[in-house]
Every structure is written in structure tokens, then in C-alpha cells.
Amino acid sequence: MISVRVGTALAAAGLGVMTLSGCSGDIRQQASDLVEQVVESGTEKITNAVSGDVFTPEGIDAAYAAISDKVGANPMQVVEVKIAPGVLVVEAIDPSAPTSLNEWSFLAGTVRNPVPIDYAGDTEALQQNLFASNEVPATTIAAAIDGAVAASGIPDGAVKTVTVKRNLPVDQAIGILIDVEGAGAGKQVRSDAAGQVTEVV
Structure with a gap:
């Protein structure tokens, strides 16, 4: 089953170029x-x-x-x-x-x-x-994920997606962006490449 x-998930997620x-x-x-x-x-x-x-x-x-x-x-x-x-x-x-x-x-x-x-x-x-x-070790990403819900301040929140990329066009630094959702609310917890929270929006 x-x-x-x-298989259904894969088909639903199929993409073109x-x-x-x-x-x-x-x-x-x-x-x-x-x-x-x-x-x-x-x-x-x-x-x-x-x-x-x-x-x-x-x-x-x-x-x-x-x-x-x-x-x-x-x-x-x-x-x-x-x-x-x-x-x-x-x-x-x-x-x-x-x-x-x-x-x-x-x-x-x-x-x-x-x-x-x-x-x-x-x-x-x-x-x-x-x-x-x-450049951003798996241990750092996982630690940022572990702390994201508490940092978001959302009760019973859950991490939905994580993005690792440069902060362009603002600067060249690599950031970890973690989207947390729960209780009808959503926040993005932003961390630096060391996993330290820099901003919650």
C-alpha cells in the first residue's frame, strides 16, 4: 500500500523543466x-x-x-x-x-x-x-531545525520546509531559512551558516 x-506522491510532484x-x-x-x-x-x-x-x-x-x-x-x-x-x-x-x-x-x-x-x-x-x-554541515542544518519551533514562538508549531542558499541580493552569506507553521500561524526562522538565529519574520 x-x-x-x-507512486501517487511522485506523480503528483512531477515537474517539467x-x-x-x-x-x-x-x-x-x-x-x-x-x-x-x-x-x-x-x-x-x-x-x-x-x-x-x-x-x-x-x-x-x-x-x-x-x-x-x-x-x-x-x-x-x-x-x-x-x-x-x-x-x-x-x-x-x-x-x-x-x-x-x-x-x-x-x-x-x-x-x-x-x-x-x-x-x-x-x-x-x-x-x-x-x-x-x-559549507553548511548536516549537523548545523539539523540543529537549526531542532531549534526553529521554539524560536518561532508558535505553540505546537512544526517545521514544513528548510532552504539553504546565499542571501543574495542582500549579501553573499549563506543562510538557513526554516518555515514553521501551526495554530493558524506561520513564521520563517532565519539562521546563519553556523545555525545561529538572526531573524524571525
């Missing part, structure tokens, strides 16, 4: 996120059970290792990492073609085929947004 429902635009270091995703589609479809508990808990250091490292093996680089050079229960998505360049950017998804315990990202050929913006996947 789980395999059928996971991702379109990104780059301008002065600002690369923005224009299409729907696989992570958000899985969360909104209500299948995150199923994918989490199959994939393992990707909110833990062990789960993040396992997903990274599986994707890195497919990408052919460890550490990977990435533009963004997104995590939801049971789902981890990275936007990583192809080491054999450094101007080729692809989305790789770890879902239901497997790595899906890459989805090419069109960033309008703005290689300057691509280079400005890139960082190595090990």
Missing part, C-alpha cells in the same frame, strides 16, 4: 517546487517513512551521498538546498559541464532523474550563487 501511495532567471546574482525559481508539492499533497509522512528522516544529520548526509553519487561530485557545487519531511532537493551544477545546472531530488528513498534548470545563461549570477554543499 505504501508503494502505491508513494525548471525556469530560473539570473540578474546581478539573483537566481529565482519560477516554477512550483517539488518540496512544496509534496507538503501540500499531504504525503510527507509517507515519503518520510520511506526516505528516512531528512531533518536529522544522518538523513541529510544519506540524501547528500545518494545525490552526490549521481551528480559525480562530493562536495557538490549548489545554488540551493530544500528539505521537507522525506524530501531533499538540490540545485547543483554538472562537474563535467560547469554551466549546466540541474535539480536533483531525493524522494521515497531514491534519487529522481535530474531536471535541467534554465537560468537564462547568466553565468555571472550562477557563479555568485554557488556554494559547496559541505
Whole structure:
């Protein structure tokens, strides 16, 4: 039964080519996120059970290792990492073609085929947004997740999505953005690359 429902989740989360635009270091995703589609479809508990808990250091490292093996680089050079229960998505360049950017998804315990990202050929913006996947260790991401609900101040809140990326166009620093929801409220807890909370909005 789980395999059928996971298949449904995968089908519901199917995407076409991702379109990104780059301008002065600002690369923005224009299409729907696989992570958000899985969360909104209500299948995150199923994918989490199959994939393992990707909110833990062990789960993040396992997903990274599986994707890195497919990408052919460890550490990977990435533009963004997104995590939801049971789902981890990275936007990583192809080491054999450094101007080729692809989305790789770890879902239901497997790595899906890459989805090419069109960033309008703005290689300057691509280079400005890139960082190595090990610049923010899995232990730091997991610790930030663990403290996010308390930092949000939302009673009975739960972490829905986590995003790791540079803070462009504000600055070049890498940040961890954690969306917490609960009791009809939502907050984003923002941390630096060391996992220290910098802002709650």
C-alpha cells in the first residue's frame, strides 16, 4: 500500500523543466517546487517513512551521498538546498559541464532523474550563487531545525520546509531559512551558516 501511495506522491510532484532567471546574482525559481508539492499533497509522512528522516544529520548526509553519487561530485557545487519531511532537493551544477545546472531530488528513498534548470545563461549570477554543499554541515542544518519551533514562538508549531542558499541580493552569506507553521500561524526562522538565529519574520 505504501508503494502505491508513494507512486501517487511522485506523480503528483512531477515537474517539467525548471525556469530560473539570473540578474546581478539573483537566481529565482519560477516554477512550483517539488518540496512544496509534496507538503501540500499531504504525503510527507509517507515519503518520510520511506526516505528516512531528512531533518536529522544522518538523513541529510544519506540524501547528500545518494545525490552526490549521481551528480559525480562530493562536495557538490549548489545554488540551493530544500528539505521537507522525506524530501531533499538540490540545485547543483554538472562537474563535467560547469554551466549546466540541474535539480536533483531525493524522494521515497531514491534519487529522481535530474531536471535541467534554465537560468537564462547568466553565468555571472550562477557563479555568485554557488556554494559547496559541505559549507553548511548536516549537523548545523539539523540543529537549526531542532531549534526553529521554539524560536518561532508558535505553540505546537512544526517545521514544513528548510532552504539553504546565499542571501543574495542582500549579501553573499549563506543562510538557513526554516518555515514553521501551526495554530493558524506561520513564521520563517532565519539562521546563519553556523545555525545561529538572526531573524524571525
